[in-house]
Amino acid sequence: xxxxxxxxxxxxxxxxxxxxxxxxxxxxxxxxxxxxxxxxxxxxxxxxxxxxxxxxxxxxxxxxxxxxxxxxxxxxxxxxxxxxxxxxxxxxxxxxxxxxxxxxxxxxxxxxxxxxxxxxxxxxxxxxxxxxxxxxxxxxxxxxxxxxxxxxxxxxxxxxxxxxxxxxxxxxxxxxxxxxxxxxxxxxxxxxxxxxxxxxxxxxxxxxxxxxxxxxxxxxxxxxxxxxxxxxxxxxxxxxxxxxxxxxxxxxxxxxxxxxxxxxxxxxxxxxxxxxxxxxxxxxxxxxxxxxxxxxxxxxxxxxxxxxxxxxxxxxxxxxxxxxxxxxxxxxxxxxxxxxxxxxxxxxxxxxxxxxxxxxxxxxxxxxxxxxxxxxxxxxxxxxxxxxxxxxxxxxxxxxxxxxxxxxxxxxxxxxxxxxxxxxxxxxxxxxxxxxxxxxxxxxxxxxxxxxxxxxxxxxxxxxxxxxxxxxxxxxxxxxxxxxxxxxxxxxxxxxxxxxxxxxxxxxxxxxxxxxxxxxxxxxxxxxxxxxxxxxxxxxxxxxxxx
Amino acid sequence: xxxxxxxxxxxxxxxxxxxxxxxxxxxxxxxxxxxxxxxxxxxxxxxxxxxxxxxxxxxxxxxxxxxxxxxxxxxxxxxxxxxxxxxxxxxxxxxxxxxxxxxxxxxxxxxxxxxxxxxxxxxxxxxxxxxxxxxxxxxxxxxxxxxxxxxxxxxxxxxxxxxxxxxxxxxxxxxxxxxxxxxxxxxxxxxxxxxxxxxxxxxxxxxxxxxxxx
Numbered sequence: 080x081x082x083x084x085x086x087x088x089x090x091x092x093x094x095x096x097x098x099x100x101x102x103x104x105x106x107x108x109x110x111x112x113x114x115x116x117x118x119x120x121x122x123x124x125x126x127x128x129x130x131x132x133x134x135x136x137x138x139x140x141x142x143x144x145x146x147x148x149x150x151x152x153x154x155x156x157x158x159x160x161x162x163x164x165x166x167x168x169x170x171x172x173x174x175x176x177x178x179x180x181x182x183x184x185x186x187x188x189x190x191x192x193x194x195x196x197x198x199x200x201x202x203x204x205x206x207x208x209x210x211x212x213x214x215x216x217x218x219x220x221x222x223x224x225x226x227x228x229x230x231x232x233x234x235x236x237x238x239x240x241x242x243x244x245x246x247x248x249x250x251x252x253x254x255x256x257x258x259x260x261x262x263x264x265x266x267x268x269x270x271x272x273x274x275x276x277x278x279x280x281x282x283x284x285x286x287x288x289x290x291x292x293x294x295x296x297x298x299x300x301x302x303x304x305x306x307x308x309x310x311x312x313x314x315x316x317x318x319x320x321x322x323x324x325x326x327x328x329x330x331x332x333x334x335x336x337x338x339x340x341x342x343x344x345x346x347x348x349x350x351x352x353x354x355x356x357x358x359x360x361x362x363x364x365x366x367x368x369x370x371x372x373x374x375x376x377x378x379x380x381x382x383x384x385x386x387x388x389x390x391x392x393x394x395x396x397x398x399x400x401x402x403x404x405x406x407x408x409x410x411x412x413x414x415x416x417x418x419x420x421x422x423x424x425x426x427x428x429x430x431x432x433x434x435x436x437x438x439x440x441x442x443x444x445x446x447x448x449x450x451x452x453x454x455x456x457x458x459x460x461x462x463x464x465x466x467x468x469x470x471x472x473x474x475x476x477x478x479x480x481x482x483x484x485x486x487x488x489x490x491x492x493x494x495x496x497x498x499x500x501x502x503x504x505x506x507x508x509x510x511x512x513x514x515x516x517x518x519x520x521x522x523x524x525x526x527x528x529x530x531x532x533x534x535x536x537x538x539x540x541x542x543x544x545x546x547x548x549x550x551x552x553x554x555x556x557x558x559x560x561x562x563x564x565x566x567x568x569x570x571x572x573x574x575x576x577x578x579x580x581x582x583x584x585x586x587x588x589x590x591x592x593x594x595x596x597x598x599x600x601x602x603x604x605x606x607x608x609x610x611x612x613x614x615x616x617x618x619x620x621x622x623x624x625x626x
Numbered sequence: 627x628x629x630x631x632x633x634x635x636x637x638x639x640x641x642x643x644x645x646x647x648x649x650x651x652x653x654x655x656x657x658x659x660x661x662x663x664x665x666x667x668x669x670x671x672x673x674x675x676x677x678x679x680x681x682x683x684x685x686x687x688x689x690x691x692x693x694x695x696x697x698x699x700x701x702x703x704x705x706x707x708x709x710x711x712x713x714x715x716x717x718x719x720x721x722x723x724x725x726x727x728x729x730x731x732x733x734x735x736x737x738x739x740x741x742x743x744x745x746x747x748x749x750x751x752x753x754x755x756x757x758x759x760x761x762x763x764x765x766x767x768x769x770x771x772x773x774x775x776x777x778x779x780x781x782x783x784x785x786x787x788x789x790x791x792x793x794x795x796x797x798x799x800x801x802x803x804x805x806x807x808x809x810x811x812x813x814x815x816x817x818x819x820x821x822x823x824x825x826x827x828x829x830x831x832x833x834x835x836x837x838x839x840x
Contacts (some may be wrong), residue, residue, distance in 0.1 A: 567675075571667065583785075584784040586666070586788065589788070594793055594796070595792075602800060605800050605803040606803060613807070615727045623727075
């Protein structure tokens with residue numbers, strides 16, 4: 080009877096153990112991870128349908144001579160379009176949600192460590208303003224016809240704003256000295272009749288060239304995303320789903336989903352399952368919060384680690400991105416003339432106008448806790464020049480319950496600051512020589528004076544250069560699932576990707592030196608102890624024999 | 627090494643399930659130890675990811691087995707073998723730290739009724755009711771870290787749980803070392819080990835001993 084009970088116990092226990100071991104393997108039979116399956120369901124069969132053909136529109140048959148004339152035609156049907164657009168940051172260049180007096184935004188006092196600030200440099204910078212004629216701070220932001228519909232909606236690919244034309248295309252063929260290219264006036268009728276939903280090319284015309292050139296500002300946005308393959312971006316790949324930007328940056332009344340300065344892209348994380356009208360701006364919107372196959376601890380990461388941290392192992396994987404910009408070296412001349420030096424990766428390593436550059440390709444991001452909000456200095460904020468000044472930095476920490484570890488490109492450099500007032504300075508870079516522009520005179524003193532004057536800021540007249548850094552969240556260039564950051568690139572004792580993030584325990588990286596020391600000491604002690612004991616017994620047997 | 631003074635007799639001490647759970651737990655401790663120390667970053671063998679998967683699966687499996695062991699201990703009455711006693715405890719300590727070197731006789735012969743000496747009872751009991759449950763609780767908490775908030779355990783701290791689990795791991799490692807060594811202290815080096823495999827232990831035949839001493 081007893082033996083029978085034992086046998087049953089043994090068989091039962093064995094069966095349970097086998098089951099426990101095999102269950103995860105059996106569960107693994109579904110080939111697609113749940114998150115992929117959800118996303119596929121959410122996106123499959125998307126066919127756009129359109130009820131209007133702009134080629135046939137009467138309003139677009141007239142002879143156009145300028146952008147604003149086209150806009151007026153657009154508004155004859157789309158009566159609310161400009162008014163909607165006026166409310167967005169694409170128009171105001173100011174954070175619509177922050178205190179107006181603080182002036183957060185390009186048109187305000189926000190800074191970066193590329194061309195620093197737009198004020199006094201408008202005609203050059205506003206070639207990326209979706210409007211016409213933003214040539215200085217007196218621009219009329221109430222004008223409906225000055226909205227540039229075409230730059231975002233035209234589909235011929237021939238519409239180009241002149242790089243220093245305050246948002247206007249060239250009126251007649253004109254060479255831009257900066258790149259020696261000739262800019263032609265657009266064929267407005269063709270362009271206007273081609274309009275449709277914005278594509279990667281529309282958005283990319285500005286956003287791939289942030290910071291003044293291809294891939295300068297963002298490591299995850301550059302011209303390689305015009306026609307990417309799946310290896311570069313698994314969603315946008317033209318050999319795959321061929322996502323356009325607007326597939327994720329969903330839009331309501333011309334207000335496009337995405338982070339704006341301190342305002343996160345989305346209030347809280349949720350998927351389309353929880354809210355079918357939620358913006359699709361997060362990975363989770365389609366992939367859910369438990370996207371991985373059930374086995375392992377992968378899904379247990381999603382509340383603390385953003386998808387991007389693992390799924391964008393490196394940024395700037397095709398085109399290089401700027402990693403260092405030292406303004407203090409600007410102004411050197413060769414034979415009395417400005418010059419440029421081509422460096423590694425085929426990119427300039429020096430330019431008299433701008434200083435010294437370093438570029439990076441296949442760069443591993445830096446990681447910070449991030450709650451979706453990016454803080455930044457304005458030209459009024461006091462800095463400590465004794466240390467590297469953070470021009471922008473991610474908000475959040477390990478303990479606030481909503482931050483996650485997120486990858487960033489960190490752009491470093493040196494830029495001018497006021498030695499007395501301890502503020503970062505806005506240089507007047509672009510303009511005619513007579514205006515005191517740096518690119519005309521190579522005179523910092525003058526350019527900084529003019530910049531401060533224009534922006535209405537205090538300036539002591541004493542300046543120097545300080546090292547700064549600025550952060551850019553890395554969220555595009557999502558790699559296919561076989562190209563991800565491996566567990567041990569973070570879960571490792573030394574030099575892991577998260578080596579600098581403290582305040583939390585991470586297996587494989589963190590140890591208690593005391594426990595480990597005492598633990599191993601005890602192990603050595605135990606081994607020594609039993610060895611000595613064994614030796615004692617051997618001697619004992621020889622001496623006393625065994626009874 | 628045959629014993630010349632005392633006749634030995636074979637007794638069936640360890641039943642099939644008892645031997646099974648002993649060796650199963652031995653394997654669990656070894657594998658959990660290896661994979662655990664790999665996760666901790668002390669060694670490299672199976673790979674971090676593989677170690678985590680094995681460690682989690684093994685841990686849960688042991689938990690299931692442990693329930694069966696407890697069930698077995700109570701239904702068979704074997705739990706009585708683990709009731710702690712101080713009787714002869716001192717003479718046991720004296721034997722292992724002195725007498726054993728001088729070839730003295732073990733002060734506590736095994737029998738079917740009393741399988742463990744007082745030192746063993748204390749050790750095994752504290753391991754079964756303290757150390758293993760401690761590792762299971764800390765391990766399960768570690769595993770379910772993401773659910774703490776939902777379970778109202780938000781006050782817990784992962785660093786603390788991880789350190790405790792680590793202390794438990796070192797304790798089990800220490801037990802393992804001493805335990806394996808102690809198996810060599812039988813009447814021959816492999817006597818205890820063999821007994822745990824076959825179930826049959828050779829113990830001094832008290833009748834012949836009594837006959838001799840009288």
